[in-house]
Amino acid sequence: MATITQPVKTQTVATPRPPLSLARILIYTFLIIFAIASVTPFVYMVMNSLKTYGSTITNNLWPWPPFGTEALQFQNYPDAIKEAGIDRSWNIPLIYRYFLNSLITVSLTVAGVILTSVMAAYALANMDLPGKNWVFLFILATIMVPGDLTLVPKVVMMFQLKWYNTYAALIIPFLASVFGIFLMRQFFLQIPRDLFDAALIDGAGHLTYLFRIVVPLSRPAIVTTALLNFIWTWDSFKWPLLVTKDANMRVLAVGLQQFVQSEGGTETHLMMAFATMVTLPIIILYFFTQKYFQQGVISTGIKG
């Protein structure tokens, strides 16, 4: 497997770029159109979040100066927050509560996943344990179980554990990640064994070695696991919809969907403002860290 510290190889043939021909102009045109199509919905979202209701429904593409007379409607953001309602228990706007719920869920899940993955991967990669290959096979086999199959029993379990409508239901079932264990294990296997022997001479045990040497060395793998789990958890919708009931336990994705269902269907400009608030943090995070995202995705895709 390609280590994730290396840049992804995409151009292996070391010949100079061919000159521009008609075929290449066609290729560029096609690719540019495709790239525009990828981002247009997001541009549309941000633009419509700054228009009046009237301009969104008449598809006035640019209602602002110099072509129009409208001012940028920043007011849509506080309006959307107001429209979504108030969380009576904490006395803050519900949207803030959705943000907090998402942040609590995501940060605890990601931290937990990193911890359990690092520990399990270390045992699998660096320790001499009887039966560890079977354990690894078992862990890999669990990804064969599709999420739909276990959906209903897991929700029933949440009721029986009295976790329904609590953070525990949103977090605890996701505190282990096969992907995380797999990726970390691959990474740990590449750390030279000599380092461990040297640490041993200095009197370090497994735990000291793991947290003082292996973890700092594995930052790329840890960052990749953290980022991918971050967007997966941020994106999760079906599970939070099933295991939470009260408005103040909703995460952002569920809150947005409920908003679309009720007010947002009619008040497009406010819905777009809400959607922008949900999406923009992720887009900004992505642009700063996109290298890790792509390499993480590739390392899940190309195994062996």
Place this chain on the structure above:
Amino acid sequence: MATGTAVNSVSVKGETSVRRQKRLREVALGYALLAPALLILLVFQVFPVFYGLYISACDWRLTCREFIGFGNYTRAFQDSEMWHSLGVTATYALISVPIQLGLGLFIAYLLFQKIRGQQAFRVLVFLPYITSTVASAAIWSQLYSPDKGLINAALKGIGLQPLKWLGETQGIFGLMAKTVGLTLPGWASGPPLALVSLIIYTTWVFVGYDITIFLAGLGNIPADLYDAAKVDGASGWRLFRYVTFPLLSPTTFFLLIFTVIGTFQAFNHIYVMTQGGPADATKTASILIFEQYFQFNRAGYSAALSFILFAVILVLTVIQNRYAGSRVVYD
């Protein structure tokens, strides 16, 4: 290791028991490190499979009210809604998987031709994959909106008839025939436009992912193989057909399995955009399973449906392994 120097038996014994104790401690530590991950996976991934099997054999209201064996399954097989939803799911997968993979491979291959700005392009097309599904599905619902959507505004702008998109139950071929004045019989009118609209959205989301994986696969093909084929006079299409495509087959195969499983479980965007409507035109198995539990509180029936869907996915994966898997070239 005990060295070969003269050591009496007592100290050897003492040494081995010390070592055994150390070894035991290491094994205990190792399994302690594995325990949290294993526990979570066992409780929330493995156990629910068996628990779900049990629930599916029950008339379930908070607890097993009555054990009815295969009752839920026999009911499911007689339920026309289940067959309909499997049909919708199959149509959805059958159209969207080849389009996604074909387009992904095509664009990846174009990008691989030493394109300027390749990196920037990859960053942009990957964007839909990483952003929140609910948010992007909500945006697309607005784009598709019959009276205020951007797409219909564009169609009107170029003098075409606006369409109902997500609200359209008529088949796409039927709609096309209508524009030239023909009326097609129901069986020939093709998949409903609502379903096709969802497929367009799905393609928009996943093509960036497919391109990324295909590009990595293309990068792993050794350059000397291309050179050798060129020496033999291959170029253009033949180079792709006889060198690139076979050597890329492990990547393609992985994506195929992954995408089929993914489309069979597609839920979030369908729920946000259509909730299975209009008139069940987009009610996939995944939506039906959810609805049976969430709206009608039929846990047993819903669990039975999910086992049936799982069986279908399993059979499909085995078939793909048999037929596509045998064509995969591993070097």
